[in-house]
Amino acid sequence: MSLSLTEQLKVKARELGFSFVGVVSADPSPYLAAYKRWISAEMHGKMGYLARPDRLIRREDLNVIVPNVRSIVCVGLDYYSLELPASIANDPSRGRISNYAWGVDYHDVMTPRLKELANWLGEDVQSKVYVDTGAILERSHAQAAGLGFVGKNTMLIQPRRGSYFFLGELLTTAALEPDRPRQMPGCGSCTRCLSACPTNAFPTPYTLDARRCISYLTIELKDWIPRDLRPLIGNWIYGCDICQDVCPWNRFAVKTKEANFRIVNHGVAAPKLLDLLALDDDAFKARFAGSPILRIKRRRLVRNACVAAGNWGSETAVPALEKLLRDQEPLLRGHAAWALGEIGEIGAVKRMVSAEDDPAVQNEMAHAIAERE
Ligand code: B12
Ligand code: SF4
Ligand code: SF4
Numbered sequence: 001m002s003l004s005l006t007e008q009l010k011v012k013a014r015e016l017g018f019s020f021v022g023v024v025s026a027d028p029s030p031y032l033a034a035y036k037r038w039i040s041a042e043m044h045g046k047m048g049y050l051a052r053p054d055r056l057i058r059r060e061d062l063n064v065i066v067p068n069v070r071s072i073v074c075v076g077l078d079y080y081s082l083e084l085p086a087s088i089a090n091d092p093s094r095g096r097i098s099n100y101a102w103g104v105d106y107h108d109v110m111t112p113r114l115k116e117l118a119n120w121l122g123e124d125v126q127s128k129v130y131v132d133t134g135a136i137l138e139r140s141h142a143q144a145a146g147l148g149f150v151g152k153n154t155m156l157i158q159p160r161r162g163s164y165f166f167l168g169e170l171l172t173t174a175a176l177e178p179d180r181p182r183q184m185p186g187c188g189s190c191t192r193c194l195s196a197c198p199t200n201a202f203p204t205p206y207t208l209d210a211r212r213c214i215s216y217l218t219i220e221l222k223d224w225i226p227r228d229l230r231p232l233i234g235n236w237i238y239g240c241d242i243c244q245d246v247c248p249w250n251r252f253a254v255k256t257k258e259a260n261f262r263i264v265n266h267g268v269a270a271p272k273l274l275d276l277l278a279l280d281d282d283a284f285k286a287r288f289a290g291s292p293i294l295r296i297k298r299r300r301l302v303r304n305a306c307v308a309a310g311n312w313g314s315e316t317a318v319p320a321l322e323k324l325l326r327d328q329e330p331l332l333r334g335h336a337a338w339a340l341g342e343i344g345e346i347g348a349v350k351r352m353v354s355a356e357d358d359p360a361v362q363n364e365m366a367h368a369i370a371e372r373e
Contacts, residue, residue: 006177009073012120016113017258018075019165020158022145023176026062026069029140035059038207045211047220055135062136066128066171071178073117073170074138074145077110078256079103080164084269091235092312094270095305097293098215098239099164102269103261105292107131110168118170127172138167149184152205153193153243159185162250193243199232202243214240218304219296223331224360227367230307230338237276237304238293273312276305277320303335310339322348334364341368 003011006023013021029035036056044050058064062072079100089096100106110131118127130136139156143149147167148158155163187205194202201212210216214236217225225233244250256262263269279287284298293301306324309317317339324336325348333356337349346368353365 004177005174009117009121009176013073013075013117016116017077018113018168019078019161019254019257020076020147022074022142022147022179024072024074024141024145025178026066026072026171027144028060028062029137030144031137031140032060034207035137041209043203043207043209043211045216045221046223047210047216052135058135059137062171065135066126066173068126068173069128069171071172071174071176072141072145073172073176074142074147075110075114075117075168075170076142076147076158076165077106077168077258078161078165078254079106079258079261080162080250080253081256081262082269084266088266088270091270092308093273093314093316094235095237095273095276095308096235096270097237097268098241099269100166101238101292102263103258104290105294106166106261107133107292108290109258109260110166114168114170118172121172121174125172125174127170127174129168129170131166131168134169136169136171138169141169142167144181146179146182149186150206151193151247151249152187152191152202153247154206154208155244155247157247157249159249160252162253163244163247164250164253190248192246192248196242196246198234198242199229214242218300222300224334225303225307227338231311231342233304233307234311235270235273235308237273237301237308238296273305273309273317274320276302277309277317277324299329299331303331306332306335306339310335310342313343315343315345318343318345325349325352330358330361333358334361337361337365337368341371344372346372 010021039051062069114129142156148156151157157163199212201209203209214233218238279298281298288294321336321340324332327333340346340349349365349368356362
């Protein structure tokens with residue numbers, strides 16, 4: 001029996017290395033109203049691109065993205081790679097990186113493969129490829145394509161593999177056969193993720209206030225991390241996995257078959273803070289070449305390492321932090337001053353406060369001094 005175009009496409013997607021694939025017709029997400037409420041409540045924080053009216057129009061009508069679009073091919077790629085021993089994960093002298101960023105940048109892994117899938121469909125078909133950055137509600141469409149259910153932590157969860165996977169989409173004018181809606185379980189009475197979130201970022205189940213999420217604070221937020229949230233960040237320096245780690249569905253997480261996401265040593269998942277505090281621009285670029293961490297540049301990563309060092313509270317970090325008080329980036333001088341205040345070593349902050357000309361850094365220094373006097 002010969003395979004239909006849709007079945008052949010799914011075989012091809014798997015050959016390209018995707019862990020699973022589903023198809024849905026290119027209808028607008030049924031959750032647009034929830035999305036608009038989220039934006040109106042300003043829970044997107046400073047991720048201004050999410051609120052752009054021209055992008056909202058695209059979310060409402062996918063024809064604006066691809067005229068005559070008929071189908072969305074939704075793919076997933078597992079990234080779970082290694083159980084980090086608690087002795088490493090909870091070591092405050094190390095900065096924790098969320099599992100999705102341990103390997104090669106997933107945009108670079110998935111985008112060319114989705115483009116290859118688009119090419120496979122042929123030249124008569126118009127297609128557009130999205131991985132993460134597009135103006136569409138990826139989880140909602142993937143849910144409609146039968147790839148899982150949305151949990152109270154807002155993650156797309158698959159009953160037999162959990163939520164440690166990336167999503168990608170192909171919007172296409174090809175008329176593919178949509179997957180039939182599948183009966184999915186849900187969260188039931190479980191609330192583990194809601195109570196485990198250290199920053200209390202879920203105002204209600206299924207809604208995340210990004211402004212409080214460690215993932216937003218350490219990756220998306222470009223400037224000052226709100227002072228009241230810094231102690232709650234612990235040793236996370238790039239993203240956060242807590243609301244997934246505690247989820248019972250992730251007991252079924254399958255180790256990724258994708259070589260690009262497999263890591264071999266714990267230093268990648270939880271590097272030493274002292275090493276990160278000492279990174280200059282060149283060393284940062286060399287160390288994180290090919291990783292998604294490269295996107296946040298040295299400025300944000302070292303800022304995050306300062307916060308983690310403040311939470312570590314060890315005098316071992318003082319020389320590196322004092323050196324950062326002279327950094328050319330005000331953001332780093334200010335976060336280093338805060339960390340020194342947390343450690344209780346403010347001698348250098350006191351000596352340098354009068355020479356500091358940036359008002360925001362002065363404010364951080366004054367706060368650090370006031371806390372200790
Ligand atoms: C902005 C963004 C963030 C923000 C905000 C996250 C959020 N929960 O809204 C921040 C920076 C905090 C973030 C963090 C993370 N992100 Co992110 N993020 C995105 C992005 C770019 C847009 C999401 C968005 O539009 N949010 C707005 C909210 C309102 O929409 P939503 O979360 O999609 O939820 C919709 C549906 O779930 C639907 N829905 C379905 N069922 C139900 C039920 C009810 C009752 C309701 C009300 C709604 C609802 O309604 C919502 C609105 O339409 C997507 C890629 C994309 N273009 O979709 C990746 C994406 C969601 N992120 C992803 C990942 C991996 C992460 C992190 C795990 C990274 C990390 N380890 O640090 C964390 C997880 C935090 C979390 N619990 O969500 C993956 C998720 C894969 C998956 N299995 O779900 C995505 C899909 C990227 C990708 N292509 O793989 N992210
Ligand atoms: S990723 Fe971390 S900070 Fe963000 S909602 Fe989940 S547990 Fe909370
Ligand atoms: S931890 Fe519990 S409530 Fe949260 S997403 Fe998982 S099953 Fe749902």
